[in-house]
Amino acid sequence: MSFPWANEYKPNHPFMQWMDEKLPLPRFVYNAIGAGYPVPRNLNYFWNFGILAGFCLVLQIVTGIVLAMHYAADASVAFNSTEHIMRDVNWGWLMRYAHANGASAFFVVVYIHIFRGFYFSSYKAPREMVWLLGVVIFLLMMATAFMGYVLPWGQMSFWGAKVITGLFGAIPLVGEPIQQWLLGGYAPDNASLNRFFSLHFLLPFVILGVVILHIWALHIPGSSNPTGVEVKTESDTLPFHPYYTAKDGFGLGVFLLLYCAMLFFGPNALGHPDNYIPANPMQTPAHIVPEWYFWPFYAILRSFTSDFFFVPAKLLGVLAMFSAILMWFILPWLDKSPVRSGNYRPLFRKFFWVLVIDVLVLGYCGGAPAEEPYLMISQVAAIYYFLHFLVILPFVSSIERPEPLPFSITEAVLGHDQVAVLPATSA
């Protein structure tokens, strides 16, 4: 699609020729994930995670649709219907555990995908749109996961819904009406559960649509690669099929092994025991915590314990929590270094690993009770989180001396580039 040397789709069979004239769907697939899509030859296994995320989305949609056939979105029976699925529906336990752990697997994969993007600066031109759409997908995933967690109507479902919708209550003046409008009442109840179910069913298909745009936008410049050096000649690339279909196939196998080990031998390890207690509006759990994939952001939310220049702490927390993700939208314009890959940016690389540890610390604190010493630790960690993206990234490129880049992808892989040496001097 993107490079002049890409193989053109040439159907041999008369039926496929007829099909290509009427509806060039096979041509589309061929150019998207077939031999017609040239891909840098040096992609490492971190480039498997896009396909894996797509796989997780399909997995969630398929298991989710089966679950929806047996689930009842009514506050009086939702918990019971979940237990009905676990006990009486044939293979219902498998569907539910696959879906619940599938959500965790999806977030693991997507977090690795995002941090791959941070390290290799995949957000930089010409792939800004790929990045922006990716952030949209991540936000939609968070909304979907949050509403999905409410559906079993356990204690954490109920109180999680109350806390998260309560965030909107922090908005001055209109906050409380917005919160009531979102919930359809003063507290989570049947109206909230029904709309969350409806939206939880809808949003995955919205995600699917944005994923298609994400991949479309990717195919215009083509995939990035670990050197960050753009493709120059045909020898820098390999056709997606069979090379990357084979590599992704192996990656998918490894992923499924880990996911199934989790699913069959520790399906509740990542869940909170309180969600096996039916929702009880009269009894607040000792510690309200969201699912693990929200913990870093939950820690940021709770880090604001004092009002600052007359801005209430709660409002600051809400602003900061949303900013923690929304600021990724301007990332392509904050990091001005012409070098993409962290492999050639010694200073950036150090800050990157500090960020990884920082987010893990935030995650740990977000899952811990809201008390000392966790609050102070998460306050320090949250300071670094914001400084990293908003202050360090814009500055680091001006003081950093990048290491020498390879001349081309081929040179990086083979140690020499006989094909590109001559023509590329003029390019």
Place this chain on the structure above:
Amino acid sequence: MIRIFSILAGLFFAGALAWSFVGEAVSTAQDGLPHSAERSFHEHPKELALSSDGALGTFDRQQLQRGFQVYSEVCASCHSLKYVAFRDLAALGYDADEVKAIAAKVQVPAYNTATGELKTSPGKATDHFPPVVYGGQGSPPDLSLITKARHGGASYIYSLLTGYANQPAELLKKYPDAKTPEGLHYNPYFANLNIAMPPPLTAEGQVTYSDGTKPTVDQMSKDVSAFLVWTAEPKLDKRKQTGWAVLGFLLFATVLAYLAKRNVWADQH
């Protein structure tokens, strides 16, 4: 321009966080780290080894039957088991007639279809365990999911059942206000240390096992904990069995995928 804005925003958040940090640091310096009787005296569950543990573990049906006996003769007077149906007990090794007999011994709510009058009638195999009306202090939870609904699972139940004790003198000395209130019972495994449930298993021989196992308090506690693992996760055996088959297949498929990948890439290295 966008970078100036971002740096300002970054400094604003960092400043607000630093301000919060100072506030927390000052109050922590004054009050110290949070402390209470619960924090100092609450204990993590004891170790409990059950045959259903681990990736290879399966239920010990003999033990589940003993645990069921403890549940029916002791726990059932206050705790319901509403997600379990009598028919499910077949998984414990009872045959159809035994299941019917067990069900028939329990009175389940029903109503007279001719008069509409409420009454109870002997349970059928398809009935679930009936609700339990409890009038005393506290609210005994339904036990169907209890081992999945508590940190520590079966070990927690076992520890709670065997953990009743007198309040340590040290606790009362440090926290005189934390004296166990009238009607509650001190138990260091319970989250707030004071539980409404009186010690349910108090004497050896409280139930009589038909398989010759000695019914010590410890044994009865273990057995009923094992039984409650089953009520919370009746598909546990099936899940692990399926898991091994799936992992076996996936391992085979992944090896094939790896070889295919090597084969495809052979000319590119």
